[in-house]
Amino acid sequence: MKNFDWESIETDLARYGSARLPAALRPDECRGLKASYSDQRLFRSRVIMARHGFGRGEYGYFAYPLPELVAELRRGLYPPLAEIANRWNEALGLAARFPPEHEAFLERCHAAGQQRPTPLLLQYGEGDYNCLHQDLYGEHMFPLQVAFLLSAPVDDFIGGEFVLTEQRPRMQSRVEVVPLGLGDGVIFPVHHRPVEGGRGVYRVNMRHGVSRIRTGHRHTLGIIFHDAR
Numbered sequence: 001m002k003n004f005d006w007e008s009i010e011t012d013l014a015r016y017g018s019a020r021l022p023a024a025l026r027p028d029e030c031r032g033l034k035a036s037y038s039d040q041r042l043f044r045s046r047v048i049m050a051r052h053g054f055g056r057g058e059y060g061y062f063a064y065p066l067p068e069l070v071a072e073l074r075r076g077l078y079p080p081l082a083e084i085a086n087r088w089n090e091a092l093g094l095a096a097r098f099p100p101e102h103e104a105f106l107e108r109c110h111a112a113g114q115q116r117p118t119p120l121l122l123q124y125g126e127g128d129y130n131c132l133h134q135d136l137y138g139e140h141m142f143p144l145q146v147a148f149l150l151s152a153p154v155d156d157f158i159g160g161e162f163v164l165t166e167q168r169p170r171m172q173s174r175v176e177v178v179p180l181g182l183g184d185g186v187i188f189p190v191h192h193r194p195v196e197g198g199r200g201v202y203r204v205n206m207r208h209g210v211s212r213i214r215t216g217h218r219h220t221l222g223i224i225f226h227d228a229r
């Protein structure tokens with residue numbers, strides 16, 4: 001896995017509510033992940049989004065054991081993100097702290113009955129979209145997650161922008177569109193994040209989604225660090 005400037009990443013998260021990981025995956029890694037979507041053996045479940053009012057498109061949750069690249073990303077990205085997450089919780093006055101290694105955090109999830117893996121592959125076609133949502137799967141929630149674009153804008157699809165909304169207390173919501181290229185990742189909050197205000201730190205609620213695919217097909221890998229009930 002590439003080395004990233006985690007100080008700049010934390011600064012971007014504080015300023016904008018998201019941070020890009022440029023060229024985090026190689027084109028061949030993106031192709032391999034996209035191709036794996038057709039292998040039913042890799043997934044514990046499939047979701048047709050329109051059946052649940054989630055939008056249009058579909059996705060599959062990987063089963064354990066995770067594919068090697070997916071497991072490597074989850075394991076490797078967690079430690080620096082856990083440091084940021086602990087500083088966020090401290091700023092918000094939350095008691096929960098996250099251990100430095102992902103395996104220890106998963107043990108906490110599994111002991112609470114959250115034993116189903118949550119990394120997923122998403123597939124969109126023309127006219128598909130993902131409604132604004134939060135990926136909450138149980139009592140134990142890691143506050144940051146990462147999405148990787150596996151398709152090339154323009155060449156593979158048009159539209160399909162990654163969108164974040166920030167619901168601020170007593171203010172109108174703010175929208176952030178994150179431009180991504182093939183293999184880029186984006187780190188963003190699962191639920192909420194701390195923001196420095198005139199009277200100290202306050203909490204803003206975050207949601208994310210994908211705008212309508214106008215032409216072509218778009219694939220995404222989602223890395224969520226907590227498991228589900």
